[in-house]
Amino acid sequence: MNKTTKDSFRTIIRREYVKAALIPIMIIEVMLLILYFSINFYKDNKAKETLLKEAKVNLSEISKLETEKINLELKQISQFARILQSENQRFFEQPDRYPLPAEPPILKIAANGSMYKENDNGGSSIYYSNLIPFTSKSFTKAIQTEAIDPLFKEIKELDSNIVAVYLNTYDNMNRYYPFIEKTYEQFEPGLKIPSFNFYYEADAIHNPSRGVVWTEAYLDPAGKGWMASCIVPIYNGDFLEGVAGIDITIENFIKHILRLQIPWEGMAFLVSKAGDILAMPPKVEQIIGISELKSHTYAETVKKNTFKPESFNLLKNPETSQVFKDFLHSKEFIEESQIKGHDFLLSKYPVEETDWQMVTMVDKDILYAPIYSLHKLGILLGIIAVFFLILFYAAFFIFLTKRAKKVANDLSSPLDYLIITTSTITSDIPPILLNPVGIIEIDHLLENFNRMMQKLRSVYDEQEMKIAEGIRQLREKDHMLITQSRQAAMGEMIGNIAHQWRQPLTSIAMMIQNIQDAAKYGELDKKYLDEKIKRIMEVISYMSKTIDDFRNFFKPSNGKQAFNICDTLDYALSFIRPSFEHNNILIETQCDQNVVLEGYPNEFTQVLLNILNNAKEVLVERGIGQPRVYIHLKKTFDKITLVIGDNGGGIDPDILDKIFEPYFTTKEMGTGLGLYMSKMIIEKNMNGKLYAQNTSDGTEFIIELYE
Ligand SMILES: Nc1ncnc2c1ncn2[C@@H]1O[C@H](COP(=O)(O)OP(=O)(O)OP(=O)(O)O)[C@@H](O)[C@H]1O
Ligand SMILES: [Mg+2]
Structure with missing residues (x-):
């Protein structure tokens, strides 16, 4: 799974808490609500159906009963008519x-x-x-x-x-x-x-x-x-x-019909065979928009054979014809119809004798009124339930969020602390032991963490002590190294001075000898003595200068300063030249006078001396025939390359990569620190590079520096 967003432990706990607690209950509640409304709906429909059925039965029965009453009376009249017929026929016979x-x-x-x-x-x-x-x-x-x-x-x-x-x-x-x-x-x-x-x-x-x-x-x-x-x-x-x-x-029948008490505020009216309205309560007139004809003039009636105008006829009136034509002619005695957009339950029953029909009608709205009010009550109750549910869930949600927050805090604050503590574990902040939170897993974790912290602390302290000791020892060693290296350099220097002084001392001795001889042979005059003393003084001042140089060299440089490489090289050579000459070693230099560098001239001189001394030592030790040392300076862009080579036969390739290690030496009296110190000075102090390579007849030491 590739998760792109990260959530905090707090957020996850809160979210899961709310999800686990709120969502299932909410789903159940919503389902219950749906169930409630569905049952309500179903119940209403069932009640409507039952009520409608009951109304149909009731209306049918009322219609039947009332029409039969009328029919019975009409039948009686028919019987009188039959008596009238038979008596009249008998009379005419x-x-x-x-x-x-x-x-x-x-x-x-x-x-x-x-x-x-x-x-x-x-x-x-x-x-x-x-x-x-x-x-x-x-x-x-x-x-x-x-x-x-x-x-x-x-x-x-x-x-x-x-x-x-x-x-x-x-x-x-x-x-x-x-x-x-x-x-x-x-x-x-x-x-x-x-x-x-x-x-x-x-x-x-x-x-x-x-x-x-x-x-x-x-x-x-x-x-x-x-x-x-x-x-x-x-x-x-x-x-x-x-x-x-x-x-x-038929006024009596009409009055009777108009007075009928029909349930659900039902209304009854009487329609003749042809569709004329014989009796109609005013309410029905209003509903179907057709009036009962009540008065007529005598002459008009006779002329028109007593038939009513069409507008008073249920079947001919355009407003009602469709509904009633279908209904009065249908086989069904009861029907649900719409009159002017209003739903009615219509029932009819024929008066057999005259083919009139008694029609009863019930407004469905009135019929269903109790159901509607129950329905409304149901909806109201539902809405109240929903309202209270929302209230409850709001409160529940707040409660849950608070609980979740608390649990999340309980769980995540130790974690937070773990994070902070582990991130600062190496710092000097002392570890604080964590208190249990009362959740088994977290408390186990905390206990382990506490133990781990204690252990870590002791290991850390121990290590710190060891490191401090190591550092101290290293410092000591460094110090020793420097001392040793300086002592070695000093030894060499003293050797060099000895070489340097051998010649002047010999000349001083010879001049003193000359003075003695001159005194012996009476040749010693003031002029002679002055001249000799002057010469001797010159030699002594030369020797004194040598000592000054020596002292200067042992003073560390005062910070970085600009120095001329060729001058420094000459200076270094001035120390060693006598001993090189003594050993017949030829020195070749190729130096461009204009190369000036920022750095430490004394330390750099020491490097040159170390390399030159090594060359001299190998040339002497190996008794090379025509010993030679060459020094070449090259400058390209900002890079200065100084090559110091010899024809001493080179370094054994097996040890070539070891010569810069401290204490590595092949010499009986060597310290093995010369090249090590030189590398330190060039690479650490002067940001350059020092390395060695073998040539056909010797070794080259290459110093690379940057302006
Ligand atoms: N020009 C060279 N030719 C051949 N071998 C060399 C040359 N320069 C250095 N070496 C080898 O490198 C080794 C290390 O030199 P390094 O100057 O560090 O110490 P050392 O000369 O042995 O001792 P010290 O400098 O204290 O007298 C030498 O012992 C020698 O074997
Ligand atoms: Mg050396």
């Missing part, structure tokens, strides 16, 4: 057999030509249209039919819903109970009665089974409200004598 009422009718022809009955003798009124000219048969018929009036009266009184009982004949006579005064004023003259629906709907074409026929409901022109007619054909054999009828008001 044998009119003579029926007794006439005590008070005979007074029949008159009105000015507009229609016949009417002037006196109310407790029976029906008569309107006889003059469309077919009256004959004596007409009068006889008007009189004889008085015989069925008692039946009319009886039927009317049997049922409070019955408004009128009547008979219309094929030849335009109308007998109507209860009695209507001046029928010629109420009805237009010359009416063709069989052309009205309350006649032809029962004729042979429309009603071949000759049964009871219910007309469509209609608004009563005389202001009695909604009515319906139950009509029956009256046959004499196969001849249709007329159509008898019972008019009923």
